[in-house]
Amino acid sequence: MIESFDIRERAEAVERTSLSTWAALSGESKGRDRYEDPDPIRTAFQQDRDRLLHADVFLRLAGTTQSFVPAEPTAQVLDVVPPWRSRLAHSLATSQLARTIARALRLNEDLAEAVALGQSVGAPPFGVAGEHALAEVATAGFDVGEQSLRVVERLVRDGRGLNLTWEVRDGLLHQTWPRSHAATHEGQVAALSTWVAGSLHDLTGALRGELVHLDDVPAEVRTGLGAGHGTRVAAVVTSAVQASAERPEIALTPPVEAALGTLEAFLDERVHGRPEARAEAGRAAHCLQSLAIEGATNPESLPGRDGDVTEQRVLDHLCRLTDREARSAFTERFLPRG
Structure with missing residues (x-):
């Protein structure tokens, strides 16, 4: 009979013998901020993936938009399939793309998936429009990677954080593409995957919503990537x-x-x-920036620790909200009730 602790050790041994020399090995992780006894079954990167997947901040992404663009649906299929993805759907698609690329390159799939799942947990409401809005009002600007790292390190679990491995936290911080500065190949794969998934899903949404037609797409894109979503994904993975x-x-x-x-x-x-998209983005920016000003004016109304800088508490509060919650807060605070 195999003892349970042998399962994790066997998985680590498989990594050492089967993965590329460029892969990050879970048994050789730089570790966590706070020591934990190893899990008897899961590797360290598997644990991190599960912690992110089941965290409330990850589930919240179902209520935030990835790419905040209003569609004018005319196709009947839109009654069943919405054209624009939530951050949650985007994160799940990104994680699977990252796993596919990591497996083909013999990298650590669990690490790539964990980074991809956690990249948006610090994202504000209203997608990219919300990110730009907060960048304009924050003194030091706003970076989703930095906020995501702050969320998993300091904000969840009553300030205890998820205590993730160094490799996952490094990947969350360095998620921009092209040429991610993540220290691991897996972190770079996750950064590439989130950029590719965003662009390809935006195109699919625009085509499904009939904002553009396939003939409108530049020939270089149709030739280089393909005419269908699956073909385009396959082209990127192969590349x-x-x-x-x-x-x-x-x-x-x-x-x-x-x-x-x-x-x-x-x-x-x-x-x-x-x-229409620019106007809607402007309304989203007005909503978030108004809430930011109101929070800075009345810091006693903000959750969080009194010792934190007020501006950071404002950002933390706004990045906890879903799109619907942000709209409701704006309505409650700034619209007359008569």
């Missing part, structure tokens, strides 16, 4: 594997990277840059 195998950093092949850049510019102009 990442070809460009990154046995190399010191994660990359894409030049044609696919160029096609994604063209797609991003196209979405900025034809989808996010539409007058």
Whole structure:
């Protein structure tokens, strides 16, 4: 009969013998801020993945938008399938894309998945529009990676945090792409995956909502990535594997990277840059910035510890809200009730 502690040790041994020399090994993690006895069954990165997956701050992402663009649905399918994804749906899709790339490169899938799942736990309401709004009012600007790290280290579990491994926390902090500065290949894979998933899902949503048509998409994108969502995902995965195998950093092949850049510019102009989208983003910014000013004026109304800087307490409070909660708070505080 196999003792339970042998399961984790066997998994760590499999990692040592089967993963790439560039992979992060769970048995050689730099550890946690507070020591914990090893789990008898799960590796350290599996534990981190599970802690993030079951945290309230992760489940909250079901109520926040990933890309805050109003659609004008005309296709009947939209009655069943909404065109714009929540942060939760985006995070789950990102984590699976990260696992696929990590497995193909013989990297640590559990670490890549954990970083991908946690990248948005510090995101404010209203998607990218909300991020830009807070960046304009915060003295030091606003970075989702920094806020996500603060959430998992200091805010959840009554300030005790999730006590994640160093490798996961490093990946959360360095999530921008291109060329993530994450110390691990897995963190870089997660950064690439969240960028790719965002662009590809925005295109799918725009096509489904009939804001654009496939013929409108630049030929470079249709040729380099494909005409269907599955084809585009496969093209990116293949590109990442070809460009990154046995190399010191994660990359894409030049044609696919160029096609994604063209797609991003196209979405900025034809989808996010539409007058309706800009107007809605402006309303979202007004909502959050008004709540930020009100919180700074009345810090006693904010949750959190009195010793924290007021501006940080404001950001922490706003980043706990869902889109609906932010709208409700704005209505309660600033609209007449007559």
